[in-house]
Amino acid sequence: MTMKLKFTKALVSALEAEEGKARTYYYDSALPGLVLSITKNGVKSYIAYRKVKGKPVRVTLGRHPDLTVEQARKKAQKAIAEMVDGVNPIHKARAEQKSKLTLREVYADYLKYRGSKLKASTIAQYENALDKHFVDWADSPMVEITRDKVSERHLQISKKSPSAANKVMKILGALFNFANGQYEKGNGESMFSDNPVKRLSHTRTWNKDVVRENKIETSDMKDWFAAMRALTESSFYGQRAAGFYFQLVLLHGVRRREMAKLKIEDINFKQKTFTIQETKSGRPLTLPLTDHARDLFKGQIKRRKKGYVFASERSKHGYIDSFNYLMDKVIEETGIQFTYHDLRRTFTTVAESLDISQYALKSLVNHSTSGDITARYVIADVERLREPLEKIQAFMLDKALD
Incomplete structure (x- = not known):
């Protein structure tokens, strides 16, 4: 049964929910579409009700007594007017809220x-x-x-x-x-x-991709390695870490974050290997640990037994994720331009100049061989990579002493 009453403050305050019902509705006779909802717990809310495109829409206006009858009628009139025009106020409010999304x-x-x-x-x-x-x-x-x-x-x-x-x-x-x-x-x-x-x-204004070909020239390796050794002898932890980090990246051709995220637990000094767990390809990469690389790792980790090799308490990651300012320092002091990826490019260039097999090189730098049918049948055991890696490193270290 529809209960129509002319809402007043006193009337609304006196109305109660019908016994046995979870919710009771009263309709304002002064303004068709204004409804008072009362729950069995006595919570009273004003609602604007009308069908929009054949579907019933109920817009909650506010609670009594926070909202007066006069205020409820004004808000209901606005909502009903929108619904008459075919606009669902609920959808409109949601859209307005979403339009403010940052x-x-x-x-x-x-x-x-x-x-x-x-x-x-x-x-x-x-x-x-x-x-x-x-x-x-x-x-x-x-x-x-x-x-x-x-x-x-x-x-x-x-x-x-x-x-x-x-x-x-x-x-x-x-x-x-x-x-x-x-x-x-x-x-x-x-x-x-x-x-x-x-x-x-x-507008065709995307910048053209320029293929970088920069690398550390063999004639610059002596000065570059000297600058790295100077960093490792610094009294400041960050500078020492940078010296070890840059050398290890160059001598293994790994990506910057692959080395940055390396953990001490992933270095097996007994078996002379280390494993990079997080790689771009998603495949863990196990590499031989040469004698020179072993000394560099030990120089960085000192007596620590676990955690990141290049640990940092200040970094939110727990490891040093950028050595940019020290890279700029080395570039300024030596005049040798290089980026993180230039170190990787230098490694592959040296490998190719030494006629290292493509299968070995791809395995060392963790490149996919999915497009090479023959390569799928070649399993690159870590020990098979030791000789080519030592050969590449020996070339660069010899140049560092020239």
Whole structure:
């Protein structure tokens, strides 16, 4: 039975839920569509009710007595007017809330749904993009990031590093693609139907990928190794660690984070091997431990028995993830330009100059051989890699003494 009454403060205060019912509804005779809901516990709420496109919609306006009858009628009139126009106020409110989503909030949802599929290094790249290149956008509504802003920011970053500009914009584009499928309006349309990063494709302003060919020349190895030895003799831990780290990366051709994340427990001094557990390929890499590398590792870890080889209490990761400032210092003092990847490139270049077999080289640097049918049948035992690795290292160390 529909109970229609003209709501007043006294009447609403006196009304109670019908016995035996979880919720009782009373309807305002002064304003059709304004409903008072009373639970069996006595909680009273004002609701605006009307069908929108044939479906019933109930919009909660507020509780009594926090909301007066007059205030409830005004809010109900507004909600009912929207519903008459075919707008669902609930969907509208949700859309408005989502329209305020910040870039950082979208990234948090991205991690929530896709984080388990991402590598730690990929997550680090996303966070670096937000904290360094998009720091002024991160906590603002994502819808405010326009195509013009994307073009301007891409150009700005490109002046310092064209490759970095491309990378961070691809990250931004990925977040917009995620938002396109994740958030929608009440009518089912995407809230982020336009990806502003597409401007770079439409205007063909992506920077051209330049294949780097820089490496440490053999004629520079003596000065380079001398600079590294000087770092290892420093009284400062960070400088000593950098000296050992750069040498170990060069002498094994491993990727920067593969060496940075290496743990003491993964070095087997007895069997003369060490294993990099986290690699780009996802396959653990076990390498021979040469005598020279053994001395470098022992020089770094001293008497420690466990933990990261390049441990750091100050780093949130627990290990030193960047030696950039010391790299710049060495470059300034020696004039020898190099990056982390240049060390890896130098290793492979030396290996090729010594006619190290492709199977051995690919195994040493952990490159995939999936495209090589013959290579699938060649099992690179760690001991078979010892001789070629010693040969590569001996060449570079000999040059360091020339």
